[in-house]
Amino acid sequence: MNFDDKQSSLNLSGPPLTLSSTDRLTGTLGNLSLSSSLGTPEDTPEFVQLDPSCYCVHCKLVVREALQLLCGHHVCLLCLDPLFGDEDVKICSVDDCGYQISKSEVFPDTFKRREVLKQKVYCTFRSRGCDAIAAWKDLKNHVTRCEFALVPCVRAAEGCTALLPRDMYDSHVRETCDFLPVTCNSCQTVTLKGKFQAHIEKDCPKAMISCPFSCGTPKFFREQLDTHREQCPNKPNQCSFSSIGCEFKGTLQSVQSHEKDDLASHLQLLSKYTSAMERRNADIMTELSDLRQEKAKWHQHAKALEEQCNLLKKENSAVKKSEKELTVLIAHHGERVIGLDRKIEDKALMTTTDKACP
Known part of the structure; x- marks a missing residue:
């Protein structure tokens, strides 16, 4: 078959797109794809047996938004630029083809797009037991009803x-469902099912609990725990010397016995505590002395600033006084100037009159 015969057998949906630039071509094809009702779904299902003509010559996967090359093979819309790269014309990469293809002469192949959508695919939930087979275009509708x-x-x-x-x-x-709202029968609090057990074990004020100190008292409501803790004979008591480092805790009787029998250790703790306080006191006194020196420096600085301020006030007062005297002097000279102007005018008038009389 010669090239003309091959070209006459192509499945074309319209005339070739002969455009002046690659950008214009890509934009036109993109618009055709977006406006078409034959767009391929985004998912990639498991095909029963994909027709060899439905593969993209570039990505080697099922062709999406099929474009037909002049040689009769197909390329995905998004694979067009990667296929040609920086070239506008190249040889088809399919082994048994070898025809020259041009990026500016491709065809949006509606027939091939329909053919791709008719390819048989397995149900998405085949691994769960569904043995349904449907056309790719019908898979979505099947999945919405699939019992698996x-x-x-x-x-x-x-x-x-x-x-x-x-x-x-x-x-x-x-x-x-862990997020199902449930109501606690004891306290009527609404919580989530997944958190209900934690609510019963830690939060519910009406839950019955035992004494945490195992005093043998019958169970009581959690909301009564604070009151019971104050009265519990087994509640933990701290040694009187806990503030200086003794960590002994126990019942009231055991604490009293400890305080009586461990005087030596308490004296040792007291000695360490006293030494630590003396060191701390020395540090505080040093810091206090430094602060006093710093205060004295700032006091001197403030005093110097005050003296400068007073000096500036005096200078400002002198300037104001000089300004007032200068104003008076200017006014006085102004009056003299006005008087001289008048005398000059009178003199000029008298001279003019004398000249006019014979």
């Missing part, structure tokens, strides 16, 4: 990550 589908819990937005078979969905949502 895993459905997200209705409380997914609240944090539930469970994916459930349809036959277990209702029981999960109504009974076992």
Whole structure:
């Protein structure tokens, strides 16, 4: 078959796109893809047996948004630029082809897109037991009805990550979901099912608990624990010397016995504490002395600033006085100037009159 015969057998949906630039071509093809109702789904299913003509010559996977090259092979819309790279014309990379292809002459192949969507695929949940086979374009509708589908819990937005078979969905949502709101029968607090046990064990004020000190008192409400702790004969008591480092704790009787029998250790702790306080006191006195010296420096500095301020006030007062005297002097000279102007005018008038009389 010669080139013309091959070209006449191509499945074309329209005339070739002859454009002046690669950017214009890519933009046009992109618009065709977006406006087409034959766009391939985003998922990649398991095909029963994909027709060899439905592979992309570049990515070697199922062709998406099929474009037809002049040689008859197909390329994905998004694979067009990677296929040609910086070249506008090249040889088709398929082994038995060898024809020259041009980036500016490709065809949006609607027929091939329909053919791809008709390819048979297995159900997404085949591994769970579904043996259904459907056209790729119908897979989504099948999955929404598939009895083997895993459905997200209705409380997914609240944090539930469970994916459930349809036959277990209702029981999960109504009974076992950790995010199911439940009401504590004891205190009427609403909490989540997954946190209910923790609520009973740690928070519920109406839960019956035993004495944490094992005093033998019958169980009581958790809300009564503070009152019981104050009265419990087995509550832990601290040694009177705990503030200086003694860590002994026990019942009141054991603490009293400890304080009586361990005088030597308490004296040793007291000695260490006293030494530590003396060192601390010395450090404080040193810091206090430094602060006093710093205070004296700042006091001297403030006094110098005050003297400078007083000097500036005096200078400012003298300037104001000089300014007032200068104003008076200017006014006085102004009056003299005005008087001289008048005398000059009178003199000029008299001279003019004398000249006018014979």
